[in-house]
Amino acid sequence: MMNRMIKITITILSIATTVCASEQAPWKKHQEEMKCKNEFQSLVVSAGIEKEHFRKDIGESYNETVYRSIPETIGNWAEVHLTEKKAPFIYKIVDEKIMKYSLNESCIANVENTQWPHYLEKILSNTMSEDWSNKDLKNLVNTGKKGIIYTWSPKYTYSLLALPQVQRLAKEMGLDFVAVVDPRSSKKEILASLKVLPKVESFKFRNLASDKKFYRNISIDLFMRASFNHYPVVFAYSNKKIHPRFVTGLMTDQGFKDLVQTYAKELE
Amino acid sequence: MKTLLIIFLMIPFSLCAQTGSCIPAHQFFPFEGPWATENDSGDITLGMYARVSPDGKYVLRSFSGSNLTQVTLMELIPGIKNSVKPYETPMKNEAFPVQGSWRYLVDIGGEHYKLSDILKDQKKAKKQFRGGIGGFYAVAAELTGGSASSHKIRSLSWPNGDPNNMGVGVLTNTLITAKVNSDGSAEKIDSSGINYMCANMKSTDGSAMSLPMISPDGSEFASMPQNPKGSDPSMRIYRFGANNKDCELVFDLGVLAAKIIFSARTQNQALFYSGGSLSNKGNGVHFYDRDVKRTFTLDDAGKKVRADSFPGYTHDGRIVYGAYWEECNDKGCRDTAGYVVSDPYQSSDVIDFKKEHPEEASKFKNCITTDDVLKIEEEQKKIWSYSL
Numbered sequence: 001m002m003n004r005m006i007k008i009t010i011t012i013l014s015i016a017t018t019v020c021a022s023e024q025a026p027w028k029k030h031q032e033e034m035k036c037k038n039e040f041q042s043l044v045v046s047a048g049i050e051k052e053h054f055r056k057d058i059g060e061s062y063n064e065t066v067y068r069s070i071p072e073t074i075g076n077w078a079e080v081h082l083t084e085k086k087a088p089f090i091y092k093i094v095d096e097k098i099m100k101y102s103l104n105e106s107c108i109a110n111v112e113n114t115q116w117p118h119y120l121e122k123i124l125s126n127t128m129s130e131d132w133s134n135k136d137l138k139n140l141v142n143t144g145k146k147g148i149i150y151t152w153s154p155k156y157t158y159s160l161l162a163l164p165q166v167q168r169l170a171k172e173m174g175l176d177f178v179a180v181v182d183p184r185s186s187k188k189e190i191l192a193s194l195k196v197l198p199k200v201e202s203f204k205f206r207n208l209a210s211d212k213k214f215y216r217n218i219s220i221d222l223f224m225r226a227s228f229n230h231y232p233v234v235f236a237y238s239n240k241k242i243h244p245r246f247v248t249g250l251m252t253d254q255g256f257k258d259l260v261q262t263y264a265k266e267l268e
Numbered sequence: 269m270k271t272l273l274i275i276f277l278m279i280p281f282s283l284c285a286q287t288g289s290c291i292p293a294h295q296f297f298p299f300e301g302p303w304a305t306e307n308d309s310g311d312i313t314l315g316m317y318a319r320v321s322p323d324g325k326y327v328l329r330s331f332s333g334s335n336l337t338q339v340t341l342m343e344l345i346p347g348i349k350n351s352v353k354p355y356e357t358p359m360k361n362e363a364f365p366v367q368g369s370w371r372y373l374v375d376i377g378g379e380h381y382k383l384s385d386i387l388k389d390q391k392k393a394k395k396q397f398r399g400g401i402g403g404f405y406a407v408a409a410e411l412t413g414g415s416a417s418s419h420k421i422r423s424l425s426w427p428n429g430d431p432n433n434m435g436v437g438v439l440t441n442t443l444i445t446a447k448v449n450s451d452g453s454a455e456k457i458d459s460s461g462i463n464y465m466c467a468n469m470k471s472t473d474g475s476a477m478s479l480p481m482i483s484p485d486g487s488e489f490a491s492m493p494q495n496p497k498g499s500d501p502s503m504r505i506y507r508f509g510a511n512n513k514d515c516e517l518v519f520d521l522g523v524l525a526a527k528i529i530f531s532a533r534t535q536n537q538a539l540f541y542s543g544g545s546l547s548n549k550g551n552g553v554h555f556y557d558r559d560v561k562r563t564f565t566l567d568d569a570g571k572k573v574r575a576d577s578f579p580g581y582t583h584d585g586r587i588v589y590g591a592y593w594e595e596c597n598d599k600g601c602r603d604t605a606g607y608v609v610s611d612p613y614q615s616s617d618v619i620d621f622k623k624e625h626p627e628e629a630s631k632f633k634n635c636i637t638t639d640d641v642l643k644i645e646e647e648q649k650k651i652w653s654y655s656l
Contacts, residue, residue, distance in 0.1 A: 022500055055500045056500075056522050056523050057523055057524070057542075057545055058523050058525070058542045058544060058545060058554055058563065059545065059563065059565075060544065060545055060547040060549040060550045060565055061549070061550075061564075061565055061617050061620070062562045062563065062564050062565075062617050062618075062620070062621045063562075063620075063621075063624070064547075066545045068545070079545055079546050081545070081547065091545075091546040093546075098546065116546070117544070117546060117547065117549075118572050118574075119544075119552070119574045122574065153316070153332075154315075154332040154333060154336060155314070155315045155316040155317075155330075155332045155576075156315065156316055156317065157315060157317065157330055157336055157337055157361045157362060158361065158362065158404055158405075160336065161337075161361070184574075185332065188333065189332055189333040192333040192334035192336075193332060193333050193334070193336045195334070196334060196336040196337065197336075223543065226524040226542075226543060228543040229524060229525060229526040229541065229542060229543050229577065230479060230526045230527070230577060231316075245494070245495055245501060246494075247478075247494060248478040248479060248492065248494060249405065249426075249478045249479060250404050250405070251476070255476055258476070259476055259494060259495060262495065263495075
């Protein structure tokens with residue numbers, strides 16, 4: 001009994017250290033040089049992000065540090081921007097709307113709707129009937145089933161060539177499978193590349209990826225999970241949650257199964 | 269009148285070429301012509317995967333759409349109107365160069381081709397030899413200390429071999445020695461076999477590494493551990509251990525990123541694409557300077573540039589990347605696809621850093637000059653002559 005307890009404790013601890021290497025309120029490390037320190041703390045409270053976990057992301061200049069949240073709720077994100085000698089600000093995404101929480105020179109708070117960056121605006125303004133959004137993501141994950149989301153791009157050859165392998169592995173593992181495609185690609189480009197696939201791989205399309213049908217991923221939630229950096233990326237979901245870690249690139253069968261099983265177990 | 273104006277505008281540039289003045293901060297090479305098939309959005313269906321030659325003259329490039337799996341070698345041709353000329357190749361998918369020298373271009377099966385043969389014979393080019401590591405995501409570099417007649421090449425891939433007894437997701441590398449004969453032909457004369465790597469990192473970085481990339485001198489590589497223990501996944505740089513199996517962590521970028529591209533050793537920078545934050549700045553291309561320990565961004569140059577995920581460094585420090593951008597005139601704006609050549613030293617981010625931190629920024633020169641470019645072009649021509 002004692003041994004079992006120790007084993008359970010070790011398992012819980014190892015999951016906690018694996019998933020939660022990120023931290024709460026990481027901006028506190030920068031408070032020494034922060035302008036409008038106290039007002040920013042109030043801004044954090046009004047944005048409701050004080051209990052979120054964050055991890056570091058790329059800043060947009062040499063003196064900017066960015067922390068992006070790792071949300072429990074699909075679609076709700078926050079980004080904290082800290083720049084030397086300037087007041088920090090926050091972007092908050094709720095229901096596909098983006099708000100900026102900022103402080104002016106006198107440290108007075110301002111909250112306003114703001115625009116997506118031009119590269120996202122380009123994607124979001126070019127709508128297609130095949131668009132697959134946060135709403136679709138929520139519907140999928142909220143079923144409570146176990147499954148994987150495969151993001152691929154016709155611009156990344158291997159991500160298409162590996163689609164049959166990952167689809168097969170999902171079936172072998174008893175997981176639901178959905179494939180969504182890079183929204184930077186056009187319909188013509190996607191369909192043309194899907195026609196090439198059977199010429200190089202023996203493959204039958206199943207569930208949401210066929211030579212006539214595809215889902216164009218415009219889910220802001222998946223974008224915020226850094227899924228646009230490279231293709232393919234595979235997300236595991238279970239128990240109405242998406243694992244914050246994911247599988248990047250191609251893997252051997254066993255390597256893929258090991259990672260996905262680990263993630264699925266941690267979501268239970 | 270228009271012609272006169274163009275000639276008048278061209279004079280300062282041609283004088284610049286003579287005097288070794290600064291190259292332009294950004295140069296745009298639109299990809300047009302029969303290969304540049306437009307899709308229904310008017311975009312060109314290029315693949316993301318691209319590798320840049322040390323002199324910035326060529327880009328090895330994959331395709332998308334109906335040309336999926338094909339690989340071309342793109343020549344960037346400067347002129348009154350910059351242009352791009354594609355050469356077909358016999359290679360497929362993510363064929364790769366032997367970095368450092370670009371002495372060979374390698375197909376995914378390990379077939380090594382001379383660049384001069386690809387330019388001359390295109391799809392009919394004959395391979396010189398087969399060797400090095402196979403598998404997907406393979407990369408290679410020529411180790412320092414070699415010569416035109418004999419050189420060692422390290423190739424790296426992930427994962428490879430039997431997953432049941434070799435671990436899964438593990439990186440692998442192999443070393444081959446090649447020689448060039450007096451008639452210009454090349455052959456493989458030695459191979460180390462496969463080295464299974466990074467078992468020594470398992471307790472911290474886990475056993476599944478992704479997005480491998482090798483440095484031009486073959487001494488380091490970058491990779492992102494997928495499920496590390498006690499830390500978030502992040503892009504990291506490692507050194508190859510002396511036994512070619514151990515991996516030594518050099519530094520952790522601390523963030524998620526696409527593949528890292530190493531600069532020449534003297535420049536000591538790591539280049540990468542990242543989807544970026546929600547700020548409306550930059551074009552996705554970033555570089556980390558390992559001396560000043562800061563990450564810099566390439567600015568947008570007002571053309572709403574959307575960069576691809578595989579930028580590259582030339583040996584003189586220029587950054588070359590596939591991109592889409594807006595070309596605007598009286599009739600409005602249209603998207604253009606092609607390549608951008610940027611001088612990182614002329615980016616507003618580096619200029620601001622120099623103003624604020626002059627001492628720390630002492631390693632940054634004002635710009636890359638036309639003389640810097642010419643010097644690298646001459647060095648590269650010698651390598652591609654394949655003469656002893």
